[in-house]
Amino acid sequence: MRPAHGAIHSYMIKNLMRGLTPLALILSPLAAPSPALSANVVLLPDALAGLTQAAEDPDGYKVSAFRHWDAGLDPADGCDTRAEVLLEEAIDTPRTGPGCVLTGGRWTSYYDGQSVTDPAALRVDHVVSLDEAWQSGASGWTAARREKYANDLGSPGTLAAVTARSQKDKAGRDPAGWLPSASTQYCRYVAEWVGTKLRWALSADKDEVEALKLLADGPCEETVVVRSKAPQ
Secondary structure (H helix, E strand, C coil): CCCCCHHHHHHHHHHHHCCCCHHHHHCCCCECCCCCCECCEEEHHHHHCCCCECCCCCCCCCHHHCCCCCCCCCHHHCCCHHHHHHHHHCCECCEECHHHCEECCEEEECCCCEEECCHHHEEEEECCCHHHHHHCCHHHCCHHHHHHHHCCCCCCCCEEEEEHHHHHHHCCCCCCCCCCCCHHHHHHHHHHHHHHHHHCCCCECHHHHHHHHHHHCCCCCCEEEECCCCCC
């Protein structure tokens, strides 16, 4: 989503990074020095070059345009997309009851670093939110394609189990207006953001690109982005 006063948000990001060591910012599963690169794995600065910059259009967005959650990868197991994300991201696996009701378990919400032991307290967030996707190109998709986006389990960076508080704080904003409160996760977050936009051929607005470049030219320069193709 395009924030107002983009220069202010760029200044905000500079201040967020000020005083933090590069090491503190690159500690991420997606950050590695001198990685073995391939056509599908690139460093963040190179990944940014693949983004299409364009103004965003919020007209007509409604959450019902993205049908979710669906039956997940295995319709026979009774677990929908949300439950499958929780099962995949659990640090301690929850018990699965009839109808895929989950109890127990433990998770870490990477947006804010909080440990959660109640699956009902978690939200499965679209890293690139549904309204952001709409404004960045999904408004022109078919309803079926928007449903695939909203339930995308084919790439680990598109959906994340996080606290309700951190999801609410993010509120659909792009990296020009919001980054995880856990500073050690900045690089992971922008890598997943850019990877998702490339996967689904979504554009990025000027303020968003500038904010991403601030990170790519600094502490996240060595962060790896996985490029993959979205389902047809």
